[in-house]
Amino acid sequence: MSLYQLHNPAIFLGLDDYAVVCVDNVDAIIGLVKWEDALSAFMQRHYARGHQLILSATNLPNHMRLKNSNVKVNLGWGLMVQLKTLVNTSSVDALIFRADAMGLEISPQVGRFLMIQHQEELDSLWYLLERLDRASLSAKRRLTIPFLKQLLKST
Structure with a gap:
């Protein structure tokens, strides 16, 4: 509203x-x-x-x-900034940057995989990253595409 x-x-x-x-x-x-x-x-x-x-x-x-x-x-009195929507490569970079800030390492391939599988707003992807981080720590595994497929299949 x-x-x-x-x-x-x-x-x-x-x-x-x-x-x-x-x-x-x-x-x-x-x-x-x-x-x-x-x-x-x-x-x-x-x-x-x-x-x-x-x-x-x-x-x-x-x-x-x-x-x-x-x-x-x-x-017109102030500064005007026109924000552009992130293109896919920028979104992947943002995803990798966010993961890195969380101490989570993801490769560009994993980032692209997540973007393709979950074509959502970035805030939803941030939430997904948190879930994946917990799952990765729990399983003591790096985030790889096979591991992601396994995790995403079970949820």
């Missing part, structure tokens, strides 16, 4: 007291005049106090159908 379905625009009142505020999924309120007006007023108060604001949205401000032109101006 989106923010605007759970609350009214007054939710922004008082947030400017905080040094850092994060608002996710700003797209959900785009086109809703009362929400855009409340967001614009909040942003102006927040910036006037020298506080930091982190917003996330699916689209860049110039691709949003904003009713309040001040919101577009306000959204």
Whole structure:
């Protein structure tokens, strides 16, 4: 459920007291005049106090159908970073990096195998890594593709 379905625009009142505020999924309120007006007023108060604001949205401000032109101006005040979805090789690298941080050694082949077998979000793969780490320690075996097949078959 989106923010605007759970609350009214007054939710922004008082947030400017905080040094850092994060608002996710700003797209959900785009086109809703009362929400855009409340967001614009909040942003102006927040910036006037020298506080930091982190917003996330699916689209860049110039691709949003904003009713309040001040919101577009306000959204342009700061640094904009467009995040890209990890491609498969980057996902495998992220998986290997996470495993290494856990003290778990996996080869690129094992990483690719896991990505193919479990085409899920990375957070689900992190959970799977924890389970595999426990199984590997319990069996006193390295994570190899045959061992993974055996483990994944039994679950």
